[in-house]
Amino acid sequence: MTKNPKEIEDLAKKIRLLTLKTIFEAGSGHIGSSLSLVEIIATLLFSEMNWLDYLEEVKDKNNEKQLAYFSNPDLKRDRFVLSKGHGVPSWYAATALAGFIKEEELKTLRVINSRLQGHPERNRFPFIDATTGSLGQGQSEALGYALAKKIQGRDERVFCVIGDGESNEGQVWEAAMSAPKFKLDNLVVIVDFNKKQSEGTNREIMDIEPLDKKWEAFNWHVQRVDGHDVTALLKAFEEIKEIKGKPHVIIADTQKGCLGKDCVFMSGGHNPTISQETYDEAINFLAA
Secondary structure, three states: OOOOHHHHHHHHHHHHHHHHHHHHHHOOOOHHHHHHOHHHHHHHHHHHOOHHHHHHHHOOOOHHHHHHHHOOOOOOOOEEEEOOHHHHHHHHHHHHHHOOOOHHHHHHOOOOOOOOOOOOOOOOOOOOOOOOOOOOOHHHHHHHHHHHHHHHOOOOOEEEEEEOOHHHOHHHHHHHHHHHHOOOOOEEEEEEEOOEEOOEEHHHHOOOOOHHHHHHHOOOEEEEEEOOOHHHHHHHHHHHOOOOOOOEEEEEEOOOOEEEOOEEHHHHOOOOOOOHHHHHHHHHHHHO
């Protein structure tokens, strides 16, 4: 684990490369949504969650043993729910970079019977805590994990990444209303606020601003940061540890399809077909 922003930024760059390569070779995948949350998941996996403490227990094991170990309810590990499940290619890339899976397995994205489906499946892939894809549901599952741990008197944390387009779903706000009632200060929701969804911009389809005020009205501890600024993300996660008695939300302002500073891949398209020329240009940008 590391708290060094530069080290996490370097890891994020490698995750972007792997994500782009994986989706291009698969021939399909939600590239825009995968690229917008890279710094978020890099910070979570390599700095905030305690998963690396258990890496040696699952590294190079077969799927059955990995599933049995990581799904053990007595294992004192943090939980992670990617409610915006279509962004999972970058999470697969991150777990490969960390060593939970082999990088070679990334070539099986979206292949029939692969562990790496286009939306995560908990019973196939050990390193995720919810099957998601039906938007709006993951936050409720994360709430359930957090409430169970509170009831059991355990101190692990639960992290959930949701989308901004997903925030049009009513179930998001039902869960948002419930968590403060139970004082779930072990629950951290991160909103990947990339301003776009599959059919256009949030503002055109269903404007959710002022998003921070909405969460504050539901009695959450709210922070809003640049979701591509690792230093800002680290600071936000540190502040969370000092606030007790209420759940936490980090609204991370991001760019859909972000490749790096002032560079957006394919205009932030949701699920575009990537040409060889476009792919080569992106790889050259990331390799520079």
